[in-house]
Amino acid sequence: MVDLGRVQKELQECNKNMDVSGINVKPKGDSLTHLIGTIPGPVGTPYEGGIFQIDIVLPDGYPFEPPRMQFATKVWHPNISSQSGAICLDILKDQWSPALTLKTALLSVQALLSAPQPDDPQDAVVAQQYLKDYQTYVGTARHWTENFAMVSSRGHEEKVQKLLEMGFAEASVRSALAAVGGDENLALEKLCSG
Structure with missing residues (x-):
């Protein structure tokens, strides 16, 4: 059974320094076990300026089991599926610890945007492009950020x-x-x- 008291504390923690971190988490609907998180694209990367939404589902065993996270915003990255948004990150799998929180998990996902690991890809096509034609990868990632992660309206x-x-x-x-x-x-x- 999910520890809802802990989840409420974690939501407060995630949202209290939003001005500094840019990280925000809120319930998706009425349940505290299905959440939506947002992270800003890291400065100095092709994701800069984007706001990325991450769908978060807390399993019954949380915090002893990792949260299930996947990008709801389309993103071009070797460790994130360009089709499903699945994330390849060790702390969301076998390296999870109950000492970690939703905020540390989202910060880790944000760090992953800054430091792709093409040798352990979730999306082989993107990883190949990253390794063989880095400039095209950067251009494609920037294009996807502008099209899917930025609010596009004049003004x-x-x-x-x-x-x-x-x-x-x-x-x-x-x-x-x-x-x-x-x-x-x-x-x-x-x-x-x-």
Whole structure:
């Protein structure tokens, strides 16, 4: 049985420093065992500027079993399936420990975006491209980030700027806009409600 008290504490921990980490986790519906997490693409990578959603399912044995995570946002990466979003990461499999949390797992997934492991791929096609034609890999990953992980609407930066001028942190503003499909008014409501 999932320890719901621990899950609630972990959700608070994930969301309390969102301005700094950019990481956010919330229930997907009414259950605390099906969550949606968001991570920002790491700076200096082809994923920079993207907000990536990760579907999280907590098995009955959590925290003694790892959470099941997969990207809901399409991503071009050797260790993430371009088809299903499955993630190849040791702490989500045999290296999981009950001492780890949802936040440390999401930080590890974010770190994976910065440091692909093409020798242990989830997506062999992407891994081959990474190893044989790195520039094409970077271009493709950037293209996928722009198409699938960025809120695409004209005036997006103006919306960000307007909300920043109201005193909100940039990571929170970008995350709120991404969560509501770029609707400035809904983003403002989200930011004001915490």
